[in-house]
Amino acid sequence: MDKNEHIYAIFGASGDLTKRKLVPAIYSLFIQxxxxxxxxxxxxxxxxYSDEQFRDKMRSAISEFDxxxxxxxxxxxxxxxYYLPFDSEKSEDYGILKEKLKKLRxxxxxxxxxxxxxxxxxxxxxxxxxxxxxxxxxxxxxGWKRIIIEKPFGTDLESAIKLKNELLEDWxxxxxxxxxxxxxxxxxxxxxxxxFSNGIFEPLWNRNYIHHxxxxxxxxxxxxxxxxxxxxxxxxxxxxxxxxxxIVGMVAMEPPSSLDADSIRNEVLKVFQSLRPINKENVxxxxxxxxxxxxxxxxxxxxxxxxxxxxxKNSDTETYAAIKFYIDNWRWGGVPFYxxxxxxxxxxxxxxxxxxxxxxxxxxxKDATANECNLLVIRIQPDEGILMKIGMKxxxxxxxxxxxxxxxxxxxxxxxRIPSAYERLIGDTIKGDSTLFAxxxxxxxxxxxxxxxxxxxxxxxxxxxxYPAGTxxxxxxxxxxxxxxxxxxxxxxxxxxxxxxxxx
Numbered sequence: 001m002d003k004n005e006h007i008y009a010i011f012g013a014s015g016d017l018t019k020r021k022l023v024p025a026i027y028s029l030f031i032q033x034x035x036x037x038x039x040x041x042x043x044x045x046x047x048x049y050s051d052e053q054f055r056d057k058m059r060s061a062i063s064e065f066d067x068x069x070x071x072x073x074x075x076x077x078x079x080x081x082y083y084l085p086f087d088s089e090k091s092e093d094y095g096i097l098k099e100k101l102k103k104l105r106x107x108x109x110x111x112x113x114x115x116x117x118x119x120x121x122x123x124x125x126x127x128x129x130x131x132x133x134x135x136x137x138x139x140x141x142x143g144w145k146r147i148i149i150e151k152p153f154g155t156d157l158e159s160a161i162k163l164k165n166e167l168l169e170d171w172x173x174x175x176x177x178x179x180x181x182x183x184x185x186x187x188x189x190x191x192x193x194x195x196f197s198n199g200i201f202e203p204l205w206n207r208n209y210i211h212h213x214x215x216x217x218x219x220x221x222x223x224x225x226x227x228x229x230x231x232x233x234x235x236x237x238x239x240x241x242x243x244x245x246x247i248v249g250m251v252a253m254e255p256p257s258s259l260d261a262d263s264i265r266n267e268v269l270k271v272f273q274s275l276r277p278i279n280k281e282n283v284x285x286x287x288x289x290x291x292x293x294x295x296x297x298x299x300x301x302x303x304x305x306x307x308x309x310x311x312x313k314n315s316d317t318e319t320y321a322a323i324k325f326y327i328d329n330w331r332w333g334g335v336p337f338y339x340x341x342x343x344x345x346x347x348x349x350x351x352x353x354x355x356x357x358x359x360x361x362x363x364x365x366k367d368a369t370a371n372e373c374n375l376l377v378i379r380i381q382p383d384e385g386i387l388m389k390i391g392m393k394x395x396x397x398x399x400x401x402x403x404x405x406x407x408x409x410x411x412x413x414x415x416x417r418i419p420s421a422y423e424r425l426i427g428d429t430i431k432g433d434s435t436l437f438a439x440x441x442x443x444x445x446x447x448x449x450x451x452x453x454x455x456x457x458x459x460x461x462x463x464x465x466x467y468p469a470g471t472x473x474x475x476x477x478x479x480x481x482x483x484x485x486x487x488x489x490x491x492x493x494x495x496x497x498x499x500x501x502x503x504x
Contacts, residue, residue, distance in 0.1 A: 004430055005038035006113035006143075007104060009097075011088055011118040011128060013043030013054070015313075017150075019061040021181075022119060022195065025422040027062050029075050032072050034427055038110045044086040053084035067420055081320070088124050094131045098464040101137070112143030115429055118150065125149050126166040133170030140175075146430055148177045152233065156454055157447040164440045173440060177429050182243040182350075183436040184421030187380040187410070191250045191352070192264075194378060194386065201383045202374075204356070206331045211357045211373070212481075213251065214338040214488060215244055218345035222292065222303065222469070223319070227310030235321040236289075236453065245272070245446045246438065247380075248337060251352055252327055261435040272445035276326040283456035288441070288465065288477045290320035292344040296470035302344065302469040316464050318457065319343040320473040324480045325449075336482055344469035349491045352382040375489070383495040384418065385409035405496050 007023040008026065010018055029035050043054050062074055084100050086093050103115065110236045114137070118128055129147055132138055138145050147167075154160025167176055182188060195202055204210070217239055223230040230238065249268035256263035278286060294304035303309060305319050320342035327337065377387040388408040394400040410418055428436060455461050465474035479485050491498050 004111050004113070005036040006115060006430060007040045007042055007101060007110060008426075008430075009042045009044060009101070009114045010117045010119055010123070011044050011086070013083070014047040014049070014057075015119055016047035016118045019057070020042070020065050021420070021422045022426070023058050023116065024062050024066040025420055025426050027066055027074070027077050028419070028423050029427050029430075030080075031073050035430070038108060039080060040082045040104050040108055040110060042100070042104065043081065043089075044085045044501065046085065046087055049083050051083050055081050057469055060146070064419065067417075088128050089265075090129075091131050091134065094135045094137070098135045098137060112141075112142070113144075115146045115148065117148040117429075119279065121448065122150075122152055126163060129167055129171055130169075138170055138175070140435050141307070142426070144175075144432065146175050146177055146432070147171060148179055148232065150179055152237060153178055153242070153443045155233070155237060157444065157451045160443055160447045168440070174434070174504040176440075177434060178424055178438040178440075178443065179429075180242050180246060180345075180436075180438060181421040182232075182380075183246055183438075184423075184425040185380055186424070187378065187384045188247060189436070191247070191378060195251075196255055200250050206264065206335055207335045210335055211355045212336045212338065212486075213355065214340070215247055215251070215351075216353070216488070216491065217244055217341040217350040217493075218341075218348065219343050220345060220348050220471075222344050223308050223311070225309065227308045229310075230319075231311045231317050233317050234317040235319055235341050236450065236457070237345070240321055240339060241446050241450055242443075244339045244341060245449075246442075247352065248339065249442070252332055252337075254331070259435075261433060264435050265439055269439070269442050269445065270292060270329075271327060272449065273444075274327050274329040274332075275449045276328045278325065278449070278452050280322075280452040280456050280461075283453050284462045285323045286480070287453055287457075287462060288320070288322040288340075288474055288480055289318035289457060289462060290342065290465045290467045290477075291315075291317070292319050292342075292469045293466045295344075295452065295471075296468040304469070316460065318464065320345075320477075321466060322473070322477050322480055323453070324482075328472075330414070330484055333403055338480060338488070340473065342473050342476065345472055346470055347491070347493045348382065349493060351491055352378040352380070353489050354378075367437060377489070377491075377495065381493045382493055383409060385411075385495050387495050407496050409495060446448045 010022060012018065040234050058081055059074055059078055063071060082104060084097065086097060116132060120124060122129065129221060154163050195205060249271045252271045253267035256267050264293055291305050294307065295302050306315055322338065322340035324336055324338050349416065356374040357375045375389040379385050379387065385408050389403045389405060391401045392404045394402050425436060465476055467474045472490060481487060489498055
C-alpha cells in the first residue's frame with residue numbers, strides 16, 4: 001500500500017485558481033509520475049456540473065494552462081476526476097460529502113488519506129474546517145487529513161489570532177498548511193542553497209560585510225478585476241505581511257541543524273522574533289505609502305487607482321509600500337533592511353539585493369558608496385538567476401574602475417524545466433512536507449510587527465503620496481535610504497540590466 005495514496009478535494013473548484021493553477025499543477029505531477037497510483041481529485045463548488053461536464057472544463061484548463069507542454073496523458077488523468085455540487089455554508093452538505101468520499105474510496109480502493117484545499121474566499125476559512133470536523137472528516141484514524149488555506153491569514157493581528165484559534169479547535173497544527181505560492185518558487189528555495197552550500201558567501205553573510213539588504217517585488221499591472229478585494233487589503237497586507245517578510249526570513253535565518261521542516265521554520269521564526277518593533281510614532285519615518293495615478297505609458301492612457309473598477313473614488317488604500325527595519329540579533333545588528341512592493345511600476349520583478357560594504361581603504365575613487373560596491377542580486381522572477389557585480393579595471397592608462405557583471409541564468413540550464421510554485425507546494429502537501437508553509441507562530445509574529453504600521457496608516461498619520469503609473473513609486477521612497485547618495489536598485493525584466501532608463 002502506498003502511504004501517499006489519497007483523495008484531493010478542492011473547495012471552490014469552479015473558480016479561476018483551480019482552473020489556472022491547481023489542476024494544471026496536479027496534472028504536471030501526474031505526468032512526472034510524482035503522484036501515487038491510487039489518487040482521486042474531487043471538485044466541490046456551487047455550480048451544478050456533472051462529472052463529465054467538470055472533466056471537460058478541466059481538460060480545457062490543462063490544455064490552456066499546463067506548463068509541461070505534454071498533453072499526451074490528459075485522458076488518463078481526467079478519469080481520476082470527480083465532481084460534487086456543494087454549498088460550503090450548508091452544514092447538511094458535509095454529510096453528503098462524507099458519503100461521496102466513502103464511495104470514491106471504496107470504488108478506487110483508497111484509504112482515508114485526504115487533502116482539503118480551500119480555494120475559497122477567506123471568510124470560509126473558519127467555516128469549512130468546522131463543518132468538516134463535525135462529520136469527523138478531521139479524524140486521522142483511517143489515514144492522514146490535511147487542510148490547505150490560501151493567504152490572507154487574517155487581515156490584522158486580532159483577526160489572525162481569531163482564525164488561528166478557530167482552526168486549532170478541531171485541527172492539529174501539523175494538519176494545517178498555509179500556502180504562500182512565493183515560497184514554492186524554485187528561486188526562493190535557492191536562497192538556502194546559495195547561502196549554505198557556498199563557502200564564499202556564508203562567512204560574509206553578516207553585519208561585518210553587508211551594508212544593507214533590499215527586497216523588491218514590483219508589478220507592471222494595476223489591480224485589474226480585483227479592485228473590490230484590493231481596496232480592502234492594499235500592498236502592505238497583500239504582499240509585505242506574507243510574501244516579502246518570509247523571503248526576508250530565509251535571507252536572514254541562521255543555518256538550520258538539518259533540512260527538515262521544523263528546523264528550517266524554527267530559524268525563520270527566530271528572525272521574526274528578532275524584528276525591531278516599529279513604534280507607532282516612528283511609522284512615518286520608516287515607511288512610505290503611495291497610490292498610482294493616471295498616466296500615459298508607451299502611448300496608452302492608464303487609469304489611476306481610484307478610477308479602477310470596484311475601487312472607492314476617495315480610496316486611501318496604498319498600491320505601493322516601502323519599509324525600513326532592523327533585525328536585532330548578533331548577525332544583523334545595525335544592518336538596515338529595505339522592502340518595497342507596488343502596482344503599476346515599470347516592470348514585473350521580484351529580487352533580493354545584498355549590498356556589501358566598501359573596502360576599508362578605497363584606493364580607486366575619491367568617494368565610495370554601497371551603490372558602487374559589490375552587489376549580489378538573487379532574482380526570483382522573471383529571468384531567474386543570480387548576478388554578482390564586481391569592480392574591474394577599465395582598459396587603458398590609470399586605474400579607472402567600472403562595475404561588471406558575473407551572472408547565471410536558470411534558462412542556461414538546457415533541458416531543465418523550472419516547476420511552477422503550485423506544483424511544488426501541492427506535491428509537498430501530499431508528501432506531508434511542511435517546510436515551505438507558514439506556521440501559526442510565524443503568521444502572528446509578522447502581523448504583530450506590522451500592526452503599528454497598519455494602525456498608523458489607517459488613521460492617516462502617514463502621508464499617502466501619489467505616483468504616476470509606470471514610474472518606480474513616490475519620489476520620497478529614496479528618503480528611506482539612510483545615506484544621502486544611496487538609492488534603490490532599479491531592475492529590469494532582464495537580470496543583467498538595471499538603471500532608471502533601462503529598456504523594459
